[in-house]
Amino acid sequence: MDRSENRNVTYAEAAAFLRKEDDFLILAHASPDGDTIGSSYALCLGLRALGKRARVSCSDPIPPRYGHLALPDVPVFEPRVIVTSDIADTQLFGKANAIYADKVALCIDHHPSNTQYAERVLLLPTASSTCEIMADLLKKLEVKITKNIADCIYTGLSTDTGCFRYSNTGAKALRLAAEMLECGAHTAAINKRLFETVSRQRLAVEQMALQTMEFHLDGRAALIVISLDMREKTGAAESDMEGFASLPVQVEGVQVGITIHEKGDRLYKLSVRTNEGVDASAICAHFGGGGHKAAAGCKIEGTLADVKTAILNVVEKALDQHGWHSDTE
Amino acid sequence: MDRSENRNVTYAEAAAFLRKEDDFLILAHASPDGDTIGSSYALCLGLRALGKRARVSCSDPIPPRYGHLALPDVPVFEPRVIVTSDIADTQLFGKANAIYADKVALCIDHHPSNTQYAERVLLLPTASSTCEIMADLLKKLEVKITKNIADCIYTGLSTDTGCFRYSNTGAKALRLAAEMLECGAHTAAINKRLFETVSRQRLAVEQMALQTMEFHLDGRAALIVISLDMREKTGAAESDMEGFASLPVQVEGVQVGITIHEKGDRLYKLSVRTNEGVDASAICAHFGGGGHKAAAGCKIEGTLADVKTAILNVVEKALDQHGWHSDTE
Numbered sequence: 001m002d003r004s005e006n007r008n009v010t011y012a013e014a015a016a017f018l019r020k021e022d023d024f025l026i027l028a029h030a031s032p033d034g035d036t037i038g039s040s041y042a043l044c045l046g047l048r049a050l051g052k053r054a055r056v057s058c059s060d061p062i063p064p065r066y067g068h069l070a071l072p073d074v075p076v077f078e079p080r081v082i083v084t085s086d087i088a089d090t091q092l093f094g095k096a097n098a099i100y101a102d103k104v105a106l107c108i109d110h111h112p113s114n115t116q117y118a119e120r121v122l123l124l125p126t127a128s129s130t131c132e133i134m135a136d137l138l139k140k141l142e143v144k145i146t147k148n149i150a151d152c153i154y155t156g157l158s159t160d161t162g163c164f165r166y167s168n169t170g171a172k173a174l175r176l177a178a179e180m181l182e183c184g185a186h187t188a189a190i191n192k193r194l195f196e197t198v199s200r201q202r203l204a205v206e207q208m209a210l211q212t213m214e215f216h217l218d219g220r221a222a223l224i225v226i227s228l229d230m231r232e233k234t235g236a237a238e239s240d241m242e243g244f245a246s247l248p249v250q251v252e253g254v255q256v257g258i259t260i261h262e263k264g265d266r267l268y269k270l271s272v273r274t275n276e277g278v279d280a281s282a283i284c285a286h287f288g289g290g291g292h293k294a295a296a297g298c299k300i301e302g303t304l305a306d307v308k309t310a311i312l313n314v315v316e317k318a319l320d321q322h323g324w325h326s327d328t329e
Numbered sequence: 330m331d332r333s334e335n336r337n338v339t340y341a342e343a344a345a346f347l348r349k350e351d352d353f354l355i356l357a358h359a360s361p362d363g364d365t366i367g368s369s370y371a372l373c374l375g376l377r378a379l380g381k382r383a384r385v386s387c388s389d390p391i392p393p394r395y396g397h398l399a400l401p402d403v404p405v406f407e408p409r410v411i412v413t414s415d416i417a418d419t420q421l422f423g424k425a426n427a428i429y430a431d432k433v434a435l436c437i438d439h440h441p442s443n444t445q446y447a448e449r450v451l452l453l454p455t456a457s458s459t460c461e462i463m464a465d466l467l468k469k470l471e472v473k474i475t476k477n478i479a480d481c482i483y484t485g486l487s488t489d490t491g492c493f494r495y496s497n498t499g500a501k502a503l504r505l506a507a508e509m510l511e512c513g514a515h516t517a518a519i520n521k522r523l524f525e526t527v528s529r530q531r532l533a534v535e536q537m538a539l540q541t542m543e544f545h546l547d548g549r550a551a552l553i554v555i556s557l558d559m560r561e562k563t564g565a566a567e568s569d570m571e572g573f574a575s576l577p578v579q580v581e582g583v584q585v586g587i588t589i590h591e592k593g594d595r596l597y598k599l600s601v602r603t604n605e606g607v608d609a610s611a612i613c614a615h616f617g618g619g620g621h622k623a624a625a626g627c628k629i630e631g632t633l634a635d636v637k638t639a640i641l642n643v644v645e646k647a648l649d650q651h652g653w654h655s656d657t658e
């Protein structure tokens with residue numbers, strides 16, 4: 001199929017395709033999060049409810065925090081139709097599932113960066129989460145939203161909106177959450193698992209990182225350092241390392257928060273987060289990096305002291321340009 | 330009026346009363362939170378939109394985190410009708426407003442513990458927040474929900490539900506949030522202010538407290554200590570001290586989390602939080618305290634070592650009784 005062709009399909013077209021086919025393999029992205037797991041499981045449960053064979057595959061293991069999402073095992077079958085859920089790019093299939101990169105019949109996703117790698121693409125870039133799209137697709141398929149499906153949809157919705165905290169939380173996401181609650185989703189228990197449970201390793205590495213916090217430029221910039229040593233000492237896993245980038249920028253008065261991850265000898269990866277309209281991607285572009293206005297990243301080589309001096313020089317200029325006004329909107 | 334009499338009024342009765350009267354003083358509770366401020370301001374703005382004179386009074390200053398809620402000043406007037414919002418008991422009026430304790434014409438509240446101190450009581454113990462009640466009352470009054478009012482209602486809703494995370498978050502609260510968003514509430518900016526901004530003092534005192542964390546009873550109990558010294562060294566204000574009680578119980582595997590606050594010489598106040606159905610109030614009852622099943626408190630006298638031994642002995646017995654099963658629901 002010609003890449004330039006329009007591969008976008010409507011809900012009705014996606015539903016018609018799913019109704020017609022059988023023996024589905026649904027792929028979740030590597031390093032799976034609540035949205036890719038929730039939406040894949042929900043689709044799988046929905047297709048099974050329609051009497052079809054379906055299973056979910058992910059290149060990486062499902063983290064224990066999503067253990068509340070139940071997908072019963074089924075006898076092995078040879079998949080005939082590959083569907084992906086919440087996967088923007090074939091690079092995110094992961095090693096085990098890379099073999100399916102050019103065999104995807106239907107891609108369901110909400111990432112604006114989606115590379116249109118599938119034969120059919122159901123893409124809604126304004127949706128808070130793939131689960132928001134999946135809920136509408138299941139309704140089109142006239143699948144009954146069971147408690148299990150409601151748990152799946154709610155998990156993705158809650159994961160991708162930071163429990164309805166982020167700016168991607170639209171009225172539709174809130175109303176869908178209400179509906180899933182009424183369908184029996186264990187909302188409070190799920191939120192507790194997702195947002196109020198930390199591992200001892202995470203706690204230890206967070207404490208160490210917070211002890212490195214420095215304030216610069218009259219308190220308008222804050223930085224923390226996460227060294228390789230900290231991860232080794234605490235035994236923190238990759239899944240314990242989420243969300244550090246948002247810590248420095250949470251401190252009152254801070255407009256630019258910098259998280260410096262040691263990656264190797266004289267090699268550092270920086271995450272920059274900004275408040276009040278300071279342009280993080282412009283700051284990171286100085287070092288060949290990039291990203292969004294409020295969240296960007298880059299790599300810098302040198303000693304830790306060099307790296308701090310380099311980033312703070314650029315941040316100072318950005319703050320000078322931006323001026324001292326502090327509009328909190 | 331006889332205390333035994335039924336003082337409860339319906340939405341229609343409360344609305345009729347407000348429509349008939351004028352010159353309102355609306356009281357928020359002392360140590361004000363987002364729900365008492367949001368609901369008082371929303372009512373005040375609504376009554377003013379109906380052409381009435383109204384103002385809000387609180388015995389304590391409004392914390393800066395609620396500075397986004399705008400209530401324009403009006404010329405001074407002599408109040409004739411006292412209304413309270415989100416105040417369960419006259420003891421919560423605070424010093425300055427204690428004079429109104431037996432003069433309240435209408436109390437609007439959601440606390441099951443409400444002492445029915447007012448002439449008329451609009452009480453909905455199943456509501457997530459007083460703001461949820463206030464939104465319905467304003468609709469009964471046919472007040473247009475402006476952006477300002479939507480910000481007020483959303484702030485209370487988000488405060489009392491922990492941004493839709495706690496188990497008091499019903500479908501109604503989620504749908505009301507969707508509605509407020511559509512009325513122009515600055516939801517993401519409000520959540521950032523309420524949930525993603527910490528003071529340097531808070532950060533410092535939290536770090537010190539986390540360093541005291543101890544695990545006991547095979548990791549099923551965790552405790553932290555907050556000393557008077559920590560507060561002095563960090564300059565942390567009362568408003569920096571919220572939420573500490575929930576820290577130890579967030580650690581993976583912990584069923585009982587204990588926060589020990591030093592209150593004076595050989596005097597400690599304990600907050601106990603539990604997961605998985607362990608009874609916190611039964612634990613605290615051993616020391617003359619009480620509370621709810623998942624959250625309770627008590628005071629214990631003695632050295633810090635005595636206090637730790639005493640509480641851990643009782644916790645051990647509670648865990649033995651409860652058994653080792655760990656149902657996460």
Ligand SMILES: [Mn+2]
Pocket residue numbers: 035036086110128129130160
């Ligand atoms: Mn997603």
Ligand SMILES: [Mn+2]
Pocket residue numbers: 364365415439457458459489
């Ligand atoms: Mn309240």
